[in-house]
Amino acid sequence: MDVDELISSSKLLKHWPSLFITLALIWIVKRLFFKGNRVLKTYNLDEQVEEEVEHFADLGDELQPALEDKPHVPFVPGQNLNPNGAKRLYELMRGRRSIRSFSSHPKPDLSVIEDCIRAAGTAPSGAHTEPWTYCVVQEPELKRSIREIVEQEELVNYSQRMHPQWVTDLRPLQTNHVKEYLTEAPYLILIFKQTYGLSENGKRMRRHYYNEISTSIAAGILLCALQAAGLASLVTTPLNCGPALRNLLGRPVNEKLLILLPVGYPKDGCTVPDLARKNLSNIMVTF
Amino acid sequence: MDVDELISSSKLLKHWPSLFITLALIWIVKRLFFKGNRVLKTYNLDEQVEEEVEHFADLGDELQPALEDKPHVPFVPGQNLNPNGAKRLYELMRGRRSIRSFSSHPKPDLSVIEDCIRAAGTAPSGAHTEPWTYCVVQEPELKRSIREIVEQEELVNYSQRMHPQWVTDLRPLQTNHVKEYLTEAPYLILIFKQTYGLSENGKRMRRHYYNEISTSIAAGILLCALQAAGLASLVTTPLNCGPALRNLLGRPVNEKLLILLPVGYPKDGCTVPDLARKNLSNIMVTF
Ligand SMILES: Cc1cc2nc3c(=O)[nH]c(=O)nc-3n(C[C@H](O)[C@H](O)[C@H](O)COP(=O)(O)O)c2cc1C
Ligand SMILES: Cc1cc2nc3c(=O)[nH]c(=O)nc-3n(C[C@H](O)[C@H](O)[C@H](O)COP(=O)(O)O)c2cc1C
Ligand SMILES: N[C@@H](Cc1ccc(O)c(I)c1)C(=O)O
Numbered sequence: 001m002d003v004d005e006l007i008s009s010s011k012l013l014k015h016w017p018s019l020f021i022t023l024a025l026i027w028i029v030k031r032l033f034f035k036g037n038r039v040l041k042t043y044n045l046d047e048q049v050e051e052e053v054e055h056f057a058d059l060g061d062e063l064q065p066a067l068e069d070k071p072h073v074p075f076v077p078g079q080n081l082n083p084n085g086a087k088r089l090y091e092l093m094r095g096r097r098s099i100r101s102f103s104s105h106p107k108p109d110l111s112v113i114e115d116c117i118r119a120a121g122t123a124p125s126g127a128h129t130e131p132w133t134y135c136v137v138q139e140p141e142l143k144r145s146i147r148e149i150v151e152q153e154e155l156v157n158y159s160q161r162m163h164p165q166w167v168t169d170l171r172p173l174q175t176n177h178v179k180e181y182l183t184e185a186p187y188l189i190l191i192f193k194q195t196y197g198l199s200e201n202g203k204r205m206r207r208h209y210y211n212e213i214s215t216s217i218a219a220g221i222l223l224c225a226l227q228a229a230g231l232a233s234l235v236t237t238p239l240n241c242g243p244a245l246r247n248l249l250g251r252p253v254n255e256k257l258l259i260l261l262p263v264g265y266p267k268d269g270c271t272v273p274d275l276a277r278k279n280l281s282n283i284m285v286t287f
Numbered sequence: 288m289d290v291d292e293l294i295s296s297s298k299l300l301k302h303w304p305s306l307f308i309t310l311a312l313i314w315i316v317k318r319l320f321f322k323g324n325r326v327l328k329t330y331n332l333d334e335q336v337e338e339e340v341e342h343f344a345d346l347g348d349e350l351q352p353a354l355e356d357k358p359h360v361p362f363v364p365g366q367n368l369n370p371n372g373a374k375r376l377y378e379l380m381r382g383r384r385s386i387r388s389f390s391s392h393p394k395p396d397l398s399v400i401e402d403c404i405r406a407a408g409t410a411p412s413g414a415h416t417e418p419w420t421y422c423v424v425q426e427p428e429l430k431r432s433i434r435e436i437v438e439q440e441e442l443v444n445y446s447q448r449m450h451p452q453w454v455t456d457l458r459p460l461q462t463n464h465v466k467e468y469l470t471e472a473p474y475l476i477l478i479f480k481q482t483y484g485l486s487e488n489g490k491r492m493r494r495h496y497y498n499e500i501s502t503s504i505a506a507g508i509l510l511c512a513l514q515a516a517g518l519a520s521l522v523t524t525p526l527n528c529g530p531a532l533r534n535l536l537g538r539p540v541n542e543k544l545l546i547l548l549p550v551g552y553p554k555d556g557c558t559v560p561d562l563a564r565k566n567l568s569n570i571m572v573t574f
């Protein structure tokens with residue numbers, strides 16, 4: 001039967017119930033998979049905004065602010081105008097490099113790590129939600145378990161899971177799935193973003209706006225503090241290890257691993273990739 | 288007609304073509320909307336990984352590394368062990384507050400802003416892609432246009448688009464859609480993440496792994512440099528303004544607005560919300 005025949009025939013009329021069911025089902029499926037669509041269409045949102053606008057209904061509906069409503073207070077500047085301050089911070093940070101070979105000794109004082117995390121804790125955050133948890137691992141046994149989980153997954157990443165372009169792009173860094181630094185570095189800091197929070201009585205869910213951006217900004221401040229202390233580190237994102245590492249540390253389901261950061265002193269004779277950084281003119285545009 | 292009747296009747300048999308069409312259509316719709324599923328199922332990925340694993344095919348298929356393949360070089364430490372360094376950085380950063388009222392004068396030297404962006408440019412990035420662009424706006428006319436775009440969208444955000452819980456959670460900050468700081472602050476830094484890049488000859492697409500995390504870490508370092516210089520700022524995420532602001536500045540489509548950061552000195556008598564920060568024991572867990 002060709003199309004002309006179908007259209008002209010009475011079959012179309014005879015089968016209208018099936019057509020109706022079909023269309024209804026498509027509509028239902030679409031509704032199920034695209035909850036946010038209605039809002040998106042009404043307001044013509046840019047695609048990035050979707051996440052922020054959606055999924056409000058399922059977090060309970062008492063309208064109390066997550067923070068206390070209090071009068072504002074005068075701003076007390078923490079630091080006076082210092083025209084050399086920016087340059088000095090640049091000079092400090094341009095010495096930072098990602099280190100992939102750490103020595104176990106000497107072990108920096110935990111108090112230094114604490115000061116670094118205190119610094120990270122001063123970061124701004126969406127609606128002041130402070131959506132971060134820092135797990136500091138020193139225990140050799142636990143580091144070994146972390147290393148096992150990561151090496152197992154990274155082996156799959158390098159050998160099968162990831163696109164050959166990924167493997168090719170990483171080649172100049174000379175990384176592979178073997179992660180000695182996970183047992184050799186004196187500290188592993190596992191940075192979790194909290195995708196939502198709980199109110200003080202643990203009853204009400206709190207929305208953690210922009211939790212990934214906020215936690216990453218805090219990580220940037222952490223890197224500054226580590227560098228100021230003379231400590232080396234490596235930002236890593238062990239692909240597909242998040243849930244296993246979260247379970248290993250007994251962290252709750254609202255926390256998702258963002259960064260695994262080994263911290264310590266570089267091993268003697270440690271080398272790094274011969275990388276150049278972009279010039280200012282390549283990253284800044286003035287108007 | 289009730290369900291029993293339907294099942295026992297011969298209608299089910301008679302209507303099998305409609306049923307078949309229905310099921311086929313559901314399958315097609317599902318396929319269309321869930322491209323990545325096959326990979327996900329094969330490897331049992333955690334949900335966060337999806338984005339990194341997907342969409343490799345559409346970026347061209349020459350396997351050249353994005354970086355040059357070069358021998359590694361000895362690591363030269365930039366800063367010696369400094370047990371007080373972390374504490375000093377904490378003392379610097381704990382004075383940082385988000386300021387929402389800026390004075391137009393004095394205007395900090397552009398060279399200070401440049402040093403801050405240089406500092407941000409030392410940030411680590413996924414596979415050293417440096418996926419960031421900093422647009423520095425001083426031009427009063429342009430600031431006015433930016434303010435118009437933002438106020439228009441934020442009005443919709445506050446009055447209609449966002450869930451009442453969002454409005455309630457923000458109430459303690461006493462913000463609204465009026466954004467005087469966008470014309471009063473001497474500088475607006477618009478931080479764009481580059482979602483992908485181009486190779487030097489502009490021919491080949493480059494994958495920008497973790498571009499949002501990397502650009503946010505760099506923003507954290509930028510905040511440290513601004514603070515070291517004695518400058519105040521405000522991290523803002525003007526919801527749904529990204530594309531309009533990108534077009535206004537003539538930035539390419541691979542760049543997405545991440546943060547709009549007014550920078551300057553606080554206005555005399557400037558107040559801030561009376562916020563407390565979490566204690567170390569609430570953000571750090573040791574193992
Ligand atoms: C990712 C992110 C997005 C933010 N978005 C806005 C915003 O759109 N408007 C605003 O006034 N403040 C915004 N803020 C600032 C927060 O409200 C502020 O950091 C928080 O209230 C804590 O105050 P503090 O920075 O003074 O410590 C944002 C902060 C972050 C980290
Ligand atoms: C978001 C992010 C993820 C990263 N993931 C890894 C990783 O999984 N493994 C690794 O060895 N390095 C990782 N890095 C480090 C980068 O490879 C490194 O920053 C880049 O090569 C530049 O080198 P530099 O940090 O010495 O300037 C990551 C960096 C960032 C910012
Ligand atoms: N972008 C709006 C609302 C706002 C405000 C503060 C904040 O932390 C967050 I997340 C959002 C505005 O700038 O008013």
Ligand SMILES: N[C@@H](Cc1ccc(O)c(I)c1)C(=O)O
Nearest residue numbers: 175176237238413414415496
């Ligand atoms: N996570 C892997 C691969 C890797 C390596 C470097 C890098 O910048 C990125 I993004 C990924 C690993 O750690 O080996």
